[in-house]
Amino acid sequence: EAGVAQSPRYKIIEKRQSVAFWCNPISGHATLYWYQQILGQGPKLLIQFQNNGVVDDSQLPKDRFSAERLKGVDSTLKIQPAKLEDSAVYLCASSVPRQKRGAFFGQGTRLTVV
Amino acid sequence: GENVEQHPSTLSVQEGDSAVIKCTYSDSASNYFPWYKQELGKRPQLIIDIRSNVGEKKDQRIAVTLNKTAKHFSLHITETQPEDSAVYFCAAGSSNTGKLIFGQGTTLQVKP
Numbered sequence: 001e002a003g004v005a006q007s008p009r010y011k012i013i014e015k016r017q018s019v020a021f022w023c024n025p026i027s028g029h030a031t032l033y034w035y036q037q038i039l040g041q042g043p044k045l046l047i048q049f050q051n052n053g054v055v056d057d058s059q060l061p062k063d064r065f066s067a068e069r070l071k072g073v074d075s076t077l078k079i080q081p082a083k084l085e086d087s088a089v090y091l092c093a094s095s096v097p098r099q100k101r102g103a104f105f106g107q108g109t110r111l112t113v114v
Numbered sequence: 115g116e117n118v119e120q121h122p123s124t125l126s127v128q129e130g131d132s133a134v135i136k137c138t139y140s141d142s143a144s145n146y147f148p149w150y151k152q153e154l155g156k157r158p159q160l161i162i163d164i165r166s167n168v169g170e171k172k173d174q175r176i177a178v179t180l181n182k183t184a185k186h187f188s189l190h191i192t193e194t195q196p197e198d199s200a201v202y203f204c205a206a207g208s209s210n211t212g213k214l215i216f217g218q219g220t221t222l223q224v225k226p
Contacts, residue, residue, distance in 0.1 A: 031212045042120070042203050042216035043158065056213055091157070095212050102148040103214060105157040 002026065004106035006092050012112045018080035021109045025073070025094030031055075033103060034067055034077050035091040043091055049075065082113045116141045118206050120217025127194050128225055135220045137204035138186040146209040147180060147187045152201045152219075162189070165209065194224045 005024040013019050025032050030051050035043035046065065047057040051072040060067070064083070069075040079086055089110050093103040117140045127133050139147075148163035164171045164178045164187065171178050175194075180187040187206075191198055201221050207214035 033212075033214075035216075040219075042118075042205075042218045045213065045215070048211075048213060050212075055211060102146075102160040102163050103212070104160070105150075107157050 004092055004094050004104055006090075006106035006109055008109055009107060010110050010112075012114060013082055015084055015113050016081040018078065019082055019111060020076050020078045021090050021092075021111075023075045023077070023092030023106060025075075025092070026104055029094035029096055029104075030072070031095045031103075032069055032075050033093040033095075034075070035093065035105075037089045037091055037108070039088070046077070079111075082111075084113050087111055087113045116206075116215045118204060118215045118217040120204050120220055122220060123218065124221045124223070126223045126225065129194060129196060131194055133191045133194055133198070133222055133224075135189045135202055135204065135222075136186060137188070137206070137217050138184075139206035139215070140185070141206065141215070142185065144185075144206040144208065146207050146214075147178070148205050148214070149176075149178060149189050150203045150205065150216075152203065154200075158203060191222075194222075196224050196226050198222060199224045 032049045034046045037043045046060045047067045048055040049069045067077045089108040091108045092106045095103040120137045145166035150158035151161045152158040175192050177190045201219045203219050204217040205214040
């Protein structure tokens with residue numbers, strides 16, 4: 001079974017620039033999550049999709065972050081404009097509804113804002 | 115808001131000893147409690163989980179216990195090995211919505 005795919009693996013940008021991350025979940029997984037993991041901390045949920053609808057985006061800084069999952073499969077997360085404090089690993093995960101085995105994570109995108 | 119507290123933040127044990135990591139959660143509606151292991155530079159990987167209708171679950175050298183009344187749950191690793199060295203995260207959430215809140219992580223070092 002193929003895992004959760006993310007790209008790019010690494011990205012370095014200057015503050016105030018924009019950046020986008022892409023995620024392809026495990027086939028058949030209706031639920032998709034974007035987490036932000038700052039160095040030394042646990043993953044923090046940014047947004048959760050069920051198919052192409054948003055279930056929870058209460059922790060998403062909506063003035064600069066946006067995410068979409070138009071066809072209920074792939075998803076993109078965008079930051080515009082980036083701030084220094086956005087430097088983190090952005091993890092995508094997917095699961096089946098009423099999960100029997102939890103969420104499966106991708107390798108993540110390490111973002112450095114300079 | 116919803117919160118998960120995890121302790122200790124770092125744990126160092128000798129190979130062969132046991133390790134215990136503890137978490138408490140605030141949302142009494144939580145009914146699903148997974149544990150993840152994250153090696154340096156790699157993705158978090160699910161190692162074991164427990165649901166609220168079970169008090170204990172074991173898988174070889176790892177076990178989890180859940181006390182719903184006290185809202186805390188623990189990970190127990192017996193006969194630790196150097197390859198157990200990693201960061202361990204607990205999480206609490208809903209098996210209905212799939213939402214998970216993670217703890218801050220515990221860095222486990224197993225010394226040979």
